[in-house]
Amino acid sequence: MSKKENKNAGDIEERYEFVWPGKKKCIEEAGRECSEKLISDAVNSYLPDTTANLYIEGDNLTALKLLKDEYAEKIKMIYIDPPYNTGSDHIYMDRFTAQEGNNKVNASGRSHAAWCSMIYPRLCTARELMREDGVIFISIDENEEFNLKKICEEIFGEANRVGEVIRKTKSMTADDGCGFNLQHELLLIYAKDKSKLHLKGEKKAFANYSNPDNDPKGDWCAGDPSARSGGPSTYFEIENPYTHKKDLPPSGRYWAFSKESLKRYIEEGKIKFKETYRDNERGFIFKRYKADAKSMNEPVHSLFAVENEFMNQSATVELRKIFGSDVFSYPKPVAYIQKLVQFSTGEGDIILDFFSGSATTAQAVMEQVAEDGLKRNFIMVQLPEEVDKKRDAYKAGFRTLCDVGRERIRLIAERLKDKADCGFKAFRVSEKES
Numbered sequence: 001m002s003k004k005e006n007k008n009a010g011d012i013e014e015r016y017e018f019v020w021p022g023k024k025k026c027i028e029e030a031g032r033e034c035s036e037k038l039i040s041d042a043v044n045s046y047l048p049d050t051t052a053n054l055y056i057e058g059d060n061l062t063a064l065k066l067l068k069d070e071y072a073e074k075i076k077m078i079y080i081d082p083p084y085n086t087g088s089d090h091i092y093m094d095r096f097t098a099q100e101g102n103n104k105v106n107a108s109g110r111s112h113a114a115w116c117s118m119i120y121p122r123l124c125t126a127r128e129l130m131r132e133d134g135v136i137f138i139s140i141d142e143n144e145e146f147n148l149k150k151i152c153e154e155i156f157g158e159a160n161r162v163g164e165v166i167r168k169t170k171s172m173t174a175d176d177g178c179g180f181n182l183q184h185e186l187l188l189i190y191a192k193d194k195s196k197l198h199l200k201g202e203k204k205a206f207a208n209y210s211n212p213d214n215d216p217k218g219d220w221c222a223g224d225p226s227a228r229s230g231g232p233s234t235y236f237e238i239e240n241p242y243t244h245k246k247d248l249p250p251s252g253r254y255w256a257f258s259k260e261s262l263k264r265y266i267e268e269g270k271i272k273f274k275e276t277y278r279d280n281e282r283g284f285i286f287k288r289y290k291a292d293a294k295s296m297n298e299p300v301h302s303l304f305a306v307e308n309e310f311m312n313q314s315a316t317v318e319l320r321k322i323f324g325s326d327v328f329s330y331p332k333p334v335a336y337i338q339k340l341v342q343f344s345t346g347e348g349d350i351i352l353d354f355f356s357g358s359a360t361t362a363q364a365v366m367e368q369v370a371e372d373g374l375k376r377n378f379i380m381v382q383l384p385e386e387v388d389k390k391r392d393a394y395k396a397g398f399r400t401l402c403d404v405g406r407e408r409i410r411l412i413a414e415r416l417k418d419k420a421d422c423g424f425k426a427f428r429v430s431e432k433e434s
């Protein structure tokens with residue numbers, strides 16, 4: 001038996017930690033100062049004199065570090081859709097292969113370690129840009145989902161995990177070989193400080209509220225007058241003055257108010273006695289006023305994106321309508337990102353996307369401003385990946401993915417520029433200073 005095998009359990013140092021070959025190096029990379037600069041790119045800017053939007057061409061780790069000077073703790077919402085490491089042939093690179101020190105690859109030649117080393121320093125740096133009440137949304141699929149979750153738990157902390165949204169990606173049935181049809185992906189949500197984050201879902205419909213008795217407090221509906229906990233002071237009979245029917249709380253429960261509060265509620269009209277009712281009904285109504293609702297919005301539902309309008313196909317059709325051909329692989333639907341903007345931002349907020357691709361996020365921000373009139377601004381970052389000659393994007397005259405993103409913003413601006421800030425100051429990350 002070798003010395004190693006002979007080690008007994010007591011000698012093994014155990015701790016819960018997520019590690020991969022290259023992790024130490026990428027943590028150092030996150031902390032390293034950079035010598036590059038952001039260079040103004042006047043030729044590619046659009047309406048630069050009147051805009052607070054930015055479009056940055058270059059590697060996002062350097063761009064994020066450079067943004068810290070002006071935007072540390074200023075960003076309300078980050079949305080990213082990083083390469084998923086699918087190994088498939090997209091318009092952008094989507095295969096992370098082994099690097100020095102992390103040479104273990106899976107059956108299709110992809111390295112999880114290389115992907116982790118790519119995303120880790122970027123998320124660390126991005127966190128520094130987030131406001132205290134800021135939030136980050138990260139799209140991901142089954143290829144790196146399990147690694148991304150562990151990395152996010154480490155960077156943002158378990159206490160700041162908000163949850164995950166399921167997005168239906170396709171309605172087609174396909175079999176992955178073992179009789180399973182995968183038709184969704186995830187959106188991980190983390191807060192900078194969950195106690196300060198307030199997401200607002202869809203506006204509450206208040207459909208069952210009305211004001212049949214012209215109550216001066218406005219629309220109301222019948223609420224539950226009982227509570228799970230209480231004591232002798234909240235357990236008593238309530239007598240209907242018209243019919244003398246006496247009501248007690250439901251079995252095992254108490255009234256949600258004391259006798260003193262009951263008196264006040266009757267005077268104020270919050271408790272209204274009925275002159276007629278069915279046998280199984282209470283003799284009074286306990287009104288719940290719309291004006292007293294804690295929030296005018298629903299919470300954000302984790303299944304909001306299972307509707308067909310959020311599927312990949314909608315985004316492909318959308319982009320085809322803008323450009324006339326398929327200039328990008330797997331863009332996200334505008335409506336999907338617009339929902340995230342709507343749920344998490346308001347007047348004056350800045351939204352950042354540092355894997356911006358075809359600039360769907362920029363369009364989503366402009367559309368939301370045009371819709372609700374609340375001014376917001378965006379920062380897009382995109383690597384100038386060259387477009388292959390065989391691609392539709394090349395045939396349409398685009399040479400890099402930045403050309404595609406910037407042109408999309410300009411084209412959308414034709415429709416929205418009277419309603420939203422649709423310009424952008426273009427920058428490019430300079431070469432490294434030697």
Ligand SMILES: C[S@@+](CC[C@H](N)C(=O)[O-])C[C@H]1O[C@@H](n2cnc3c(N)ncnc32)[C@H](O)[C@@H]1O
Nearest residue numbers: 059060081092331332355356357358360382383
């Ligand atoms: C999945 S796509 C994003 C698509 C985007 N959500 C859309 O709707 O068009 C990922 C993008 O990140 C870009 N990217 C990859 N690595 C990057 C890096 N280091 N810096 C900046 N952009 C990068 C890729 O070129 C690609 O355009």
